[in-house]
Amino acid sequence: xxxAGLRGRIDAALRVFLGSATPPLTAIxxxxxxxxxxxxxxxxDGGKRLRPAFCYWGWRAAGGEDGDEIVSAAASLELLxxxxxxxxxxxxxxxxxxxxxxxxxxxxxxHRDAGWAxxxxxxxxAAAILLxxxxxxxxxxMLAESGVGDAALRRAFGVWDExxxxxxCGQYLDVVEQARGGGSVDRALRVARFKSASxxxxxxxxxxxxxxxxxxxxxxxxGAYGLPLGEAFQLRDDLLGVYxxxxxxxxxxxxxxxxxxxxxxxxxAIQRGxxxxxxxxxxxxxxxxxxxxxxxxxxxxxxxxGAVVEVEQLIxxxxxxxxxxxxxxxxxxxxxxxxAELADAAAHRTH
Amino acid sequence: xxxAGLRGRIDAALRVFLGSATPPLTAIxxxxxxxxxxxxxxxxDGGKRLRPAFCYWGWRAAGGEDGDEIVSAAASLELLxxxxxxxxxxxxxxxxxxxxxxxxxxxxxxHRDAGWAxxxxxxxxAAAILLxxxxxxxxxxMLAESGVGDAALRRAFGVWDExxxxxxCGQYLDVVEQARGGGSVDRALRVARFKSASxxxxxxxxxxxxxxxxxxxxxxxxGAYGLPLGEAFQLRDDLLGVYxxxxxxxxxxxxxxxxxxxxxxxxxAIQRGxxxxxxxxxxxxxxxxxxxxxxxxxxxxxxxxGAVVEVEQLIxxxxxxxxxxxxxxxxxxxxxxxxAELADAAAHRTH
Numbered sequence: 198x199x200x201a202g203l204r205g206r207i208d209a210a211l212r213v214f215l216g217s218a219t220p221p222l223t224a225i226x227x228x229x230x231x232x233x234x235x236x237x238x239x240x241x242d243g244g245k246r247l248r249p250a251f252c253y254w255g256w257r258a259a260g261g262e263d264g265d266e267i268v269s270a271a272a273s274l275e276l277l278x279x280x281x282x283x284x285x286x287x288x289x290x291x292x293x294x295x296x297x298x299x300x301x302x303x304x305x306x307x308h309r310d311a312g313w314a315x316x317x318x319x320x321x322x323a324a325a326i327l328l329x330x331x332x333x334x335x336x337x338x339m340l341a342e343s344g345v346g347d348a349a350l351r352r353a354f355g356v357w358d359e360x361x362x363x364x365x366c367g368q369y370l371d372v373v374e375q376a377r378g379g380g381s382v383d384r385a386l387r388v389a390r391f392k393s394a395s396x397x398x399x400x401x402x403x404x405x406x407x408x409x410x411x412x413x414x415x416x417x418x419x420g421a422y423g424l425p426l427g428e429a430f431q432l433r434d435d436l437l438g439v440y441x442x443x444x445x446x447x448x449x450x451x452x453x454x455x456x457x458x459x460x461x462x463x464x465x466a467i468q469r470g471x472x473x474x475x476x477x478x479x480x481x482x483x484x485x486x487x488x489x490x491x492x493x494x495x496x497x498x499x500x501x502x503g504a505v506v507e508v509e510q511l512i513x514x515x516x517x518x519x520x521x522x523x524x525x526x527x528x529x530x531x532x533x534x535x536x537a538e539l540a541d542a543a544a545h546r547t548h
Numbered sequence: 549x550x551x552a553g554l555r556g557r558i559d560a561a562l563r564v565f566l567g568s569a570t571p572p573l574t575a576i577x578x579x580x581x582x583x584x585x586x587x588x589x590x591x592x593d594g595g596k597r598l599r600p601a602f603c604y605w606g607w608r609a610a611g612g613e614d615g616d617e618i619v620s621a622a623a624s625l626e627l628l629x630x631x632x633x634x635x636x637x638x639x640x641x642x643x644x645x646x647x648x649x650x651x652x653x654x655x656x657x658x659h660r661d662a663g664w665a666x667x668x669x670x671x672x673x674a675a676a677i678l679l680x681x682x683x684x685x686x687x688x689x690m691l692a693e694s695g696v697g698d699a700a701l702r703r704a705f706g707v708w709d710e711x712x713x714x715x716x717c718g719q720y721l722d723v724v725e726q727a728r729g730g731g732s733v734d735r736a737l738r739v740a741r742f743k744s745a746s747x748x749x750x751x752x753x754x755x756x757x758x759x760x761x762x763x764x765x766x767x768x769x770x771g772a773y774g775l776p777l778g779e780a781f782q783l784r785d786d787l788l789g790v791y792x793x794x795x796x797x798x799x800x801x802x803x804x805x806x807x808x809x810x811x812x813x814x815x816x817a818i819q820r821g822x823x824x825x826x827x828x829x830x831x832x833x834x835x836x837x838x839x840x841x842x843x844x845x846x847x848x849x850x851x852x853x854g855a856v857v858e859v860e861q862l863i864x865x866x867x868x869x870x871x872x873x874x875x876x877x878x879x880x881x882x883x884x885x886x887x888a889e890l891a892d893a894a895a896h897r898t899h
Contacts, residue, residue: 222717225742228724229717284681288674313727314808314834323639323723326677327716330635333684334712341705347698354692361685365678366573366580372674373579376664391576457665483665 203268207249210265210272211240214339231307235300236328236335240279243295243447245546247430248274248401250539251423255405258532259415270343270408274401276336281364283329287322288372289456296447301325333361345408353407360400367392375483379459382468386428386461393434394427398543414527421522422536429515429544432508435460437548439496440505445548451492457483461511466504474498516544554619558600561616561623562591565690582658586651587679587686591630594646594798596897598781599625599752601890602774606756609883610766621694621759625752627687632715634680638673639723640807647798652676684712696759704758711751718743726834730810733819737779737812744785745778749894765878772873773887780866780895783859786811788899790847791856796899802843808834812862817855825849867895 219233252271286299305321438453570584603622637650656672789804
């Protein structure tokens with residue numbers, strides 16, 4: 198299968214980059230060893246590598262040849278994602294990521310183990326903010342040093358830049374939306390589109406195509422596939438956040454509910470629910486003390502409104518649209534089976 | 549005077565960049581308007597513009613011609629610095645920056661004014677983390693779009709990258725040092741050298757020289773000037789943090805003492821102090837509840853040990869070394885007067 202091989206090559210590229218980027222840190226000071234080790238562990242120990250896969254197949258779809266350079270350029274997206282996740286966990290005060298303590302939790306423990314002065318949690322947050330910054334910087338370095346060449350980098354800079362700006366703006370809008378207590382289905386869909394659909398699928402595809410020198414028409418065809426698929430990805434994320442198995446998601450059950458995440462799923466449930474159901478959702482959602490039975494009540498109410506079935510339907514519609522867009526003659530034929538496979542992987546994943 | 553004109557051009561370049569970078573944000577969503585406004589205000593409302601000045605004169609010292617492109621490339625350092633400061637204020641929980649509320653404080657107020665749900669301080673921190681990320685990304689974009697050309701960017705990428713990595717690692721080491729409760733004078737000097745001397749003076753000079761295509765010998769000459777001067781800059785920072793006038797520093801009196809910053813000044817005071825003085829310093833330093841009279845006691849004890857006089861001497865020695873390095877025949881003659889002036893500005897500033 199294409200995917201398994203590509204995943205291994207992405208991991209290998211990350212290992213090579215980090216293998217050369219981290220030793221200069223420990224050469225500066227021994228105290229940087231836990232910092233370097235934490236970023237290495239975070240990046241290498243998990244992640245679906247979906248964004249690099251979309252980037253790689255965007256390159257191939259635009260007629261680029263296979264090569265280690267594009268795999269390395271694509272893998273740099275995992276470092277950008279590391280920044281987004283590590284900072285997101287600080288923002289949401291999440292204890293867990295990928296089944297392990299989140300980075301700020303890990304550094305709070307470093308502080309406690311050393312018996313240092315001050316607040317361990319504040320130290321943990323400080324370290325995580327700086328570690329995320331370093332990952333953001335390294336994303337850039339990994340792309341620049343990937344070997345794709347100056348001309349390719351110049352062509353791709355616009356989309357690389359827009360993508361990074363969009364992630365941060367999308368996160369900000371998400372935080373605002375949560376503080377405001379959510380809104381209509383349309384509004385939730387717009388945030389999802391902006392925050393994640395573009396960043397996770399469409400932009401990586403376009404980055405690959407731009408690196409390969411693909412024209413505007415190829416980029417448009419990839420958008421017709423990537424944008425609906427990205428929405429499907431985010432809608433699946435909403436469902437997994439509420440109904441996913443902690444053993445596969447690596448996140449404790451009910452975390453999204455306790456955080457009060459204002460997802461499309463929640464907006465649909467509120468829209469469809471009767472007065473009692475709406476009141477239950479508004480009362481329990483975002484309650485940080487929600488226990489196992491509270492989580493169960495909220496899950497059931499959301500499902501009872503029919504929101505789960507409706508969101509599954511929204512996902513299917515979008516996957517169908519994405520698959521239909523693969524018929525475009527502008528996309529290199531040998532990339533199409535992999536893109537079809539990726540559509541399934543993104544929309545029907547369990548974590 | 550060289551400096552006044554250059555400063556205005558740096559401000560103008562930042563205004564032009566932000567003028568084209570922020571409208572796409574508000575086009576995405578109205579909710580991004582305060583986010584865009586805050587980054588614009590932070591970058592345009594203050595700052596000594598020392599790093600861009602060093603970068604510009606590094607370019608000129610390496611034989612580069614004056615031009616708007618290098619001014620714009622140099623100004624990008626202010627966006628990197630914006631990220632460092634905004635994140636630093638979150639890390640230190642500082643209420644004030646440049647005489648105004650820090651970014652996280654400003655966004656806590658946005659949250660309060662809107663009457664949103666949840667903790668205003670958590671919202672403020674979230675917004676500040678994301679705003680710092682955006683500034684880090686924009687630093688990159690501003691450098692890339694400055695117009696210095698692909699070849700210059702390629703030459704400079706190494707030092708640009710190292711500088712950014714060093715800032716984040718230096719900040720982490722600083723946080724560790726504070727948690728650990730400080731150490732010897734040598735150790736404090738090493739952190740100062742690494743955290744700030746290199747980042748503030750030597751690296752910006754080298755960035756300018758690399759952009760201009762200066763050889764290793766020019767870079768070495770700039771290092772002989774920049775490294776001691778950078779240490780002098782940081783030592784002045786230590787003194788201003790304890791004895792500076794809040795009206796000019798824009799920081800409340802005693803903030804560094806309450807935060808327990810482990811500076812060279814403090815390390816010298818502990819080394820020179822008798823047992824009583826040492827005990828007073830250890831007892832009061834880092835006490836978040838320290839009031840005006842406590843600040844006064846601590847200031848007097850540090851001065852009584854002779855630490856202030858010794859640190860002034862350390863500064864003078866370093867400025868002398870920096871000035872002596874300007875005799876190098878490798879540096880373009882017309883850059884030397886400006887570099888001499890910058891040495892004074894960095895070492896004998898009042899804010």
